[in-house]
Amino acid sequence: MxxxxxxxxxxxxxxxxxxxxxxxxxxxxxxxxxxxxxxxxxxxxxxxxxxxxxxxxxxxxxxxxxxxxSTGDIPVEFALEKASRAQLLHEIDRRFRLGEA
Known part of the structure; x- marks a missing residue:
């Protein structure tokens, strides 16, 4: 254009x-x-x-x-800034349950 x-x-x-x-x-x-x-x-x-x-x-x-x-892939540190507190806690909980933490 x-x-x-x-x-x-x-x-x-x-x-x-x-x-x-x-x-x-x-x-x-x-x-x-x-x-x-x-x-x-x-x-x-x-x-x-x-x-x-x-x-x-x-x-x-x-x-x-x-x-x-523009694939939508953004570096993790920028994605984390956009995540809500609930989303962050959910991911932490998920990782503990899987033994990844």
């Missing part, structure tokens, strides 16, 4: 200036990248975060990642 098209779809009725403010990036930087039809990966990530879109989705749509590179 063209980067200009991707950005236009992402921001909808917002102006690019508004998008730059939301992404906490200089408007001139976004404008220059938009005119060159080449957003940097960092810009794509900032815009995704500003518009509550997964940065992975944005990086795939703009060609920085292939869809097969």
């Amino acid at each position: 063209e980067h200009q098209e991707w950005l236009d779809n992402l921001i909808g009725d917002d102006s690019r200036r508004t998008a730059a403010v939301r992404a906490k990036t200089p408007n001139s930087t976004l404008a220059r990248q938009y005119e060159n039809n080449r957003l940097t990966p960092e810009m794509v990530i900032a815009l995704c975060r500003a518009y509550e879109l997964s940065p992975i989705s944005g990086l795939i749509a703009t060609g920085y990642l292939n869809s097969d590179e």
